[in-house]
Amino acid sequence: MAGLIIGAAVGATAFPKKETVTQTTTVRETVTHTVTQTVAQPAASPSEVPTIRDSDFTWKEAGKTNIVVVGAGPAGATFVKTLAAMPGARDKVTITVIEQNEVWISGPSHEDFVIGNRRLEEVMGNVKGVVTDPKMVRLVQARVTSIDPANRVVYTNLGKTSYDLLVLAPGIVLADWEIEGLSAVQNHHAWDPGHALALGAAIRRLESGNIVFGVPPAPYKCPPAPYEVTLLAADLVKELGRSGRVKITLVDANANPQPPPKARIFKEWLDKMGVEYVPNNRVVRVDPEKREVETDKGEKFKFDLLSVLPRNFAPGFVREAGLAKQFTEVDLATFRTKAFDDIYAIGDHILAPYTKSAYAANTQGKRLAEVIAERLGLGVTPTTKVYNICWSYVNRNELSVIEVQWEPDGKTSEGYPKVGEPTAANKQRRHSWEEGLLKSLYA
Amino acid sequence: MKFFPLLYGLFVLAMALALVASSKPGTVETLTVDRLNLSLAPGDRPVLVFKSEVPVDVAVFRQRDFERGRPPVIALPQVLEARLAMPTDVQESYVVIASRPVSVEVRPGRVEETTQKIRRGEDVERAYVKFVGDRGTYQLIPRVAPGVVLKGRAEGRICLMTEAEFKRWRESGAVAGECFTGEFQKKFEDFADVYLVAVEPGVVEYAVYATLEMLLALGTCG
Numbered sequence: 001m002a003g004l005i006i007g008a009a010v011g012a013t014a015f016p017k018k019e020t021v022t023q024t025t026t027v028r029e030t031v032t033h034t035v036t037q038t039v040a041q042p043a044a045s046p047s048e049v050p051t052i053r054d055s056d057f058t059w060k061e062a063g064k065t066n067i068v069v070v071g072a073g074p075a076g077a078t079f080v081k082t083l084a085a086m087p088g089a090r091d092k093v094t095i096t097v098i099e100q101n102e103v104w105i106s107g108p109s110h111e112d113f114v115i116g117n118r119r120l121e122e123v124m125g126n127v128k129g130v131v132t133d134p135k136m137v138r139l140v141q142a143r144v145t146s147i148d149p150a151n152r153v154v155y156t157n158l159g160k161t162s163y164d165l166l167v168l169a170p171g172i173v174l175a176d177w178e179i180e181g182l183s184a185v186q187n188h189h190a191w192d193p194g195h196a197l198a199l200g201a202a203i204r205r206l207e208s209g210n211i212v213f214g215v216p217p218a219p220y221k222c223p224p225a226p227y228e229v230t231l232l233a234a235d236l237v238k239e240l241g242r243s244g245r246v247k248i249t250l251v252d253a254n255a256n257p258q259p260p261p262k263a264r265i266f267k268e269w270l271d272k273m274g275v276e277y278v279p280n281n282r283v284v285r286v287d288p289e290k291r292e293v294e295t296d297k298g299e300k301f302k303f304d305l306l307s308v309l310p311r312n313f314a315p316g317f318v319r320e321a322g323l324a325k326q327f328t329e330v331d332l333a334t335f336r337t338k339a340f341d342d343i344y345a346i347g348d349h350i351l352a353p354y355t356k357s358a359y360a361a362n363t364q365g366k367r368l369a370e371v372i373a374e375r376l377g378l379g380v381t382p383t384t385k386v387y388n389i390c391w392s393y394v395n396r397n398e399l400s401v402i403e404v405q406w407e408p409d410g411k412t413s414e415g416y417p418k419v420g421e422p423t424a425a426n427k428q429r430r431h432s433w434e435e436g437l438l439k440s441l442y443a
Numbered sequence: 444m445k446f447f448p449l450l451y452g453l454f455v456l457a458m459a460l461a462l463v464a465s466s467k468p469g470t471v472e473t474l475t476v477d478r479l480n481l482s483l484a485p486g487d488r489p490v491l492v493f494k495s496e497v498p499v500d501v502a503v504f505r506q507r508d509f510e511r512g513r514p515p516v517i518a519l520p521q522v523l524e525a526r527l528a529m530p531t532d533v534q535e536s537y538v539v540i541a542s543r544p545v546s547v548e549v550r551p552g553r554v555e556e557t558t559q560k561i562r563r564g565e566d567v568e569r570a571y572v573k574f575v576g577d578r579g580t581y582q583l584i585p586r587v588a589p590g591v592v593l594k595g596r597a598e599g600r601i602c603l604m605t606e607a608e609f610k611r612w613r614e615s616g617a618v619a620g621e622c623f624t625g626e627f628q629k630k631f632e633d634f635a636d637v638y639l640v641a642v643e644p645g646v647v648e649y650a651v652y653a654t655l656e657m658l659l660a661l662g663t664c665g
Contacts, residue, residue, distance in 0.1 A: 217586055217634060218661065218662075219634075219660075219661060219662050253586075254586075255516070255530075255531070256531060256532040256533050257532075257533070260532040260554075261532070263485070263532030263533045264485045264532060264533050264534070267533040267534070278513075279505070280505075280516050280585075282636075296606075296636065297513075297514045298514065299513060299514065311634075325632065325633055326633060326634055332659065351589065351660055352659070352660075352662060353658065353659045353660070353661065353662035354662060355662060356662075410659040411562050411659075
């Protein structure tokens, strides 16, 4: 009931009741579908948002392309801000951003929360920051429930919207359902800020016993993170003087630590920190009573504290729309989905060689803005190449670095990847980079 | 899995016989051994080539797993011929155990060379295996990805099973999955582990290929 009241209140704020005269017209875009769309009042002032009418909050103005963006993380937010900043965009598009969270907490810092290197409030951005021009961009805080690509409709918990072009940047979901018994135990990983904090607290509480970390088969979001979190946990245990009493095991579905160019560095540090590294073993089952995980090879490991990352998937509404099996299938140069030429997809949920990371998502957002601008006739040619830089902890103070750039066909550019050995100077570089990214997205 | 206890027993025998060889991927030589120690540097990708006139069980262990009695990385029952690529990004030592002396050749190679070939559009063989498929003999093909191609030929009948299908088959004997007799080919579209199960006896041979499509799906540089 409380949720209903809050939902109604949020809905009333986002979509104030107002009489709107609507008309219906048929629009043929340069896409494969011909659709009938509702046209709302064109002259919205900066402070106004379109009204819900018949559960519909479509923002369509005559002569403009109605772009709906799902997700305001690094991929979606960058796309919106880049496109909105292009000369002439204001006359060509309306952009509705649908995002369920009010704030974005920087993903790369989740590891910092485990060990207490950073606080949440230091790396938090308000997603309202994506609305740089209210005449062109609006933010709808809602949760997407399904997509109807054939009729170009996105359904949310606060009504539905039609679109001319849809950009999907919702991130990934963790396939908890694939690991039998996992839901019956506490499993704190670093892919959620709250879990990351809980993991750090649980490590501090553990006087003795076994910590088991689990890594899924690649690809997954932030490839170095499971190894970083394991090493940070080992560092914390060492700081607490419990190295002899707390055993750390890292069960890895992959043959070597990820990503491959950093495998040697991680392996050396795992050995150095006394972590038992068990590659080629995927966690498939958890026995809540015996407090034991079992792998696909039949190996069993006792745990007092569990931190298993399940496989990553595109969200259910993307898969149910026929856009993805595990990840969303796209053309690598344009990010246009293989299933529908009026739907684009960027970020961690796509099937691509690009690292599933904040920076790679950021550059995908830029490139897609160029692709869409070219399609809309804004005189732009796509030139941005997808790029990633990651600083990875090997202990509380030292981080290695990797840089990769990809050509539009998905192959890595000449001279990449570049890998740097762990240094203390990389810690400040990482923090400065993260702050810069946050400001560019949400300031 | 009756294969593993047999191998452990044979390991003890192998130690006693001390018919042991060590090899590095920098040399091409053919040895007849039932135990081979293999030491690899980061970036190595040697190909191990096995040949035998009679069926032989072959298992490849990481040295550390071998010492701790853990399962092998690769387990191939009743092999007549096999070529196994062994890529590594870290310093790694392997122990290869065979149930009887088998001819082994270590062909040197590097991960980077292979990656370049794939980027040029060439398909690269990850594994080739020819084995005697008695009813119920199975082989795991681990970590397939979109774009990975499987080609082969079965004298009897073999079925390609997903993990869930394989589990059901082991529990109930219910045959499921895609089944083949004669030539077969399959391009994978998912990230998964799959099993090749002989349901009617006969010699089976298959090869698994890495492709550019696979490389672009995996994204190994991140």
